Amino acid sequence: MTVAPSFTADEMMTVAASRALRDGVACFVGIGIPSTAANLARRTHAPGLVLVYESGTLGAKPAALPLSIGDGQLADTADAVVSVPEVFNYWLQPGRVDIGFLGAAQIDRYANINTTVIGDDYRHPKIRLPGAGGAPEIAANCPEVIVVVRQTRRTFVDRVDFVTSVGHGMGPGDRARLGLRGAGPTMVITDLGILTPDPETCVLTLSSVHPGVTVDQARDATGWDLAIAGELPTTLPPTDEELAVLRELEATKGQVQ
Amino acid sequence: MRMARIVSLSRGVAELVHDGDTVAMEGFTHLIPFAAGHEVIRQRRRNLTLVRMTPDVIYDQLIGAGCARKLVFSWGGNPGVGSLHRFRDAVGNGWPVPLEIEEHSHAGMANRYVAGASGLPFAVLRGYVGTDLVSATPNIRPITCPFTGEVLTAVPALRPDVAIIHAQRADRAGNVQIWGITGVQKEAVLASARSLVTVEEIVDELPPQPGAIVLPTWAVTLVALAPGGSHPSYSHGFSVRDNDYYVAWDAISRDRETFRRWLDTEVLDRSEPRTTTDTTTSEVGA
Numbered sequence: 001m002t003v004a005p006s007f008t009a010d011e012m013m014t015v016a017a018s019r020a021l022r023d024g025v026a027c028f029v030g031i032g033i034p035s036t037a038a039n040l041a042r043r044t045h046a047p048g049l050v051l052v053y054e055s056g057t058l059g060a061k062p063a064a065l066p067l068s069i070g071d072g073q074l075a076d077t078a079d080a081v082v083s084v085p086e087v088f089n090y091w092l093q094p095g096r097v098d099i100g101f102l103g104a105a106q107i108d109r110y111a112n113i114n115t116t117v118i119g120d121d122y123r124h125p126k127i128r129l130p131g132a133g134g135a136p137e138i139a140a141n142c143p144e145v146i147v148v149v150r151q152t153r154r155t156f157v158d159r160v161d162f163v164t165s166v167g168h169g170m171g172p173g174d175r176a177r178l179g180l181r182g183a184g185p186t187m188v189i190t191d192l193g194i195l196t197p198d199p200e201t202c203v204l205t206l207s208s209v210h211p212g213v214t215v216d217q218a219r220d221a222t223g224w225d226l227a228i229a230g231e232l233p234t235t236l237p238p239t240d241e242e243l244a245v246l247r248e249l250e251a252t253k254g255q256v257q
Numbered sequence: 258m259r260m261a262r263i264v265s266l267s268r269g270v271a272e273l274v275h276d277g278d279t280v281a282m283e284g285f286t287h288l289i290p291f292a293a294g295h296e297v298i299r300q301r302r303r304n305l306t307l308v309r310m311t312p313d314v315i316y317d318q319l320i321g322a323g324c325a326r327k328l329v330f331s332w333g334g335n336p337g338v339g340s341l342h343r344f345r346d347a348v349g350n351g352w353p354v355p356l357e358i359e360e361h362s363h364a365g366m367a368n369r370y371v372a373g374a375s376g377l378p379f380a381v382l383r384g385y386v387g388t389d390l391v392s393a394t395p396n397i398r399p400i401t402c403p404f405t406g407e408v409l410t411a412v413p414a415l416r417p418d419v420a421i422i423h424a425q426r427a428d429r430a431g432n433v434q435i436w437g438i439t440g441v442q443k444e445a446v447l448a449s450a451r452s453l454v455t456v457e458e459i460v461d462e463l464p465p466q467p468g469a470i471v472l473p474t475w476a477v478t479l480v481a482l483a484p485g486g487s488h489p490s491y492s493h494g495f496s497v498r499d500n501d502y503y504v505a506w507d508a509i510s511r512d513r514e515t516f517r518r519w520l521d522t523e524v525l526d527r528s529e530p531r532t533t534t535d536t537t538t539s540e541v542g543a
Contacts, residue, residue: 031337054363055285055438067337067500070286072493075437081468084285084310084441085371088364093383116360122393128345130334133311137364137384166387178387179408254337254500 007238009191010150011246012210014040015238017101017148017189025098026050028138031069033148034101036249039065043245052097054134056082064252088134093141095181100142102185104149105129106160109203109224110174111147111167111185113139114160122162132164139165140180151190157223168202192218194235203227210235261431261454261477267528269453269481270296274305278418281308281370281449282315285440286336287493289315290423292486293455295524297421298322308417310366310441314489314506317341318524320356321516327357329415331366338503342510352513360394365412370441372414373448379411386410420449423487424472425494426463427456431474434463437493439470446472455483457495 007015010033017037021027023046029038039062042049051060055070059079066074075081082091091097106114115135119126139145145167149155167185168174175184188195194208206218207229219226238246264272274280274297282290294315297305306327307316313336319325321343333344347356361369368380381400391397400411422442424435433454435442446452454477463471486492489502509519 055287055440057438067503068286068498069336070438070440071498072287072437072491075287075493081438083439083443084363085367085444088367089371089382093364116389116393122389125349128340128348130340131330131332131360132362132388132390133332134363136362136388136390137382140386141383162393163387163389169387174387179383180386181383 007243009210011238011243012235013148013150013189013191014246015242016194016210016235017146018044018242020146020187020189021046021049021099024048026052026096027099027101028052028054028092028097028134028142029101030054030103030134031066032103034103036065036246037148038101039249040242040246043249044242052087052091054084054087056084056087058082058087058091064255065249067254088137092134092137095141095143098143100138100145100182102135102138102145102147102165104147104155106155106157107147107149107167107188108157108160110169110171111188111197111204112160112163112169113147113165113167114162116162116164118161120161135165139167139184140182142182144183145185147185147188149188149190151192151218151221153221153223156221168197171202172200192221198227205229206232208233208235211237259475261474261480263427263429263431263459263480263482266292266296266455266481266483266486267300269293269479270300273419273451273453273479274300274302275418276302277304278302279306279308280419280421281415281417281445282421283309283440283442283445284423284487284490285311285438286498287438287440287490288423288435288442288487289313289490290421290455290486291315291488291490292483293421293423293453293481294319298324298520298524308415310363311336312344313341314503317343317506317510318520320344320347321353321510322520322524323353325356326354327359329359329361331361331363335503335506337500338507342507343516346513359396360390361397361412362390365397366415367441367444369412369415370444370448373416374444377414379413381409381411384410415448417445417449419451419453420445421453421455422446423455423483423492425456425492426458426460427454427480428460428463431477431480432463433472433477433480434466434469435472436466436469443470443472447476451478452476453479453481455481455486457484457486457492458482
């Protein structure tokens with residue numbers, strides 16, 4: 001075995017997220033870590049990954065990491081450029097985009113997501129966040145949703161202050177009761193590990209820890225009593241290739257082609 | 258035939274945007290009509306209801322300048338950078354004036370424009386169900402499909418008084434050509450009672466352009482020449498996105514006094530670019 005490469009927690013998170021994207025699927029990509037991870041996947045194990053940005057660029061193949069969802073190179077490299085009503089109505093709504101990739105300001109035990117306000121009073125919030133964007137319908141209509149978010153007690157809360165996007169609602173059967181057709185969040189990837197909903201209770205359970213992270217660290221960073229999978233594997237560390245490609249990619253961020 | 262008139266930017270804004278109007282300035286990251294937004298600030302319009310899917314830096318500037326009383330939107334941030342500080346100050350502290358908000362999702366807003374453009378009172382979508390947006394925003398309602406009995410979501414049409422967009426080019430008759438990421442601009446123009454389109458160039462004849470959409474002259478009210486009018490966003494084929502501006506905006510907008518100085522020097526003390534001319538071509542081809 002070679003010497004373990006040195007990498008940051010964010011790099012581990014991004015690599016783990018990229019590995020969750022299977023080759024040949026279509027992925028609805030938000031800006032930030034989801035976009036980095038999707039572009040990493042396309043450059044490593046998933047060259048046939050179809051990147052869909054909400055700006056209406058289907059099958060974008062950016063050479064540099066875009067700073068916004070509407071950078072010019074996304075349109076230049078896309079298989080098709082469609083209007084915003086079309087991307088939501090024809091492509092997202094019928095479930096044509098296999099995986100939705102979301103971030104969160106708060107996420108709760110049922111993987112419900114808040115990106116709207118922090119605080120109990122919507123009209124007078126403690127912190128006003130950007131809002132919904134495409135997330136509610138991505139969470140509702142994509143066959144599968146993957147959430148990428150750093151794990152802290154402020155972010156991983158017992159109940160989100162505002163449900164912007166529905167995960168598993170209040171528990172088992174809730175998505176079906178609400179008429180949501182996608183499976184909802186199947187994986188939450190953090191800088192500490194990977195959480196998956198328990199098949200019986202839908203509660204997010206720690207199912208993998210990243211190298212060098214302890215279970216207690218993950219518990220301390222979670223605002224509910226975090227359950228741990230019976231057999232808890234350690235996430236495979238980033239390979240030299242993954243790290244090299246990721247760093248090369250990060251260096252291109254926001255470059256205009 | 259009814260045709261768009263070609264006017265200066267200042268005349269276009271003066272003619273079409275009135276205090277108290279509902280104004281939609283669209284452009285999804287691309288082709289954001291910044292020059293027109295600055296002209297609205299210069300003409301000191303007040304009590305506007307501003308509609309926009311992504312009220313990013315352009316609406317942060319209008320809100321900070323005190324032009325708006327209400328914002329209808331679905332995502333309010335500085336893309337790739339962070340928060341909108343003037344928007345947050347207005348919502349949280351009522352500075353410089355209180356700002357009412359009406360909040361939707363992107364899918365909801367896009368469909369509201371489609372309904373407006375289609376002459377329908379509302380749009381139907383699979384969306385919002387189970388979210389707290391339903392209780393926060395009164396005009397998100399359930400609707401039952403008369404054919405299947407399925408419960409879906411209805412949102413009312415957007416019918417702004419005026420839409421303002423930026424496009425690559427127009428011909429002298431006022432036909433407008435847009436390409437690259439076309440966003441929701443066509444729907445915004447068709448949903449609105451009046452429209453102002455600023456353009457990079459005005460040409461004799463629109464050349465063929467892959468992927469372009471055309472807004473026929475009779476669907477547009479006024480066209481104004483405003484080269485570079487989408488800066489710091491971009492006009493595909495003419496300019497690139499000024500990412501540094503978006504990053505710099507964070508510091509400028511964070512503090513009220515810094516913002517005010519920016520507003521004075523960069524907007525209020527400037528006139529519109531000299532290249533813009535007042536011509537009317539209503540005779541051409543009429």
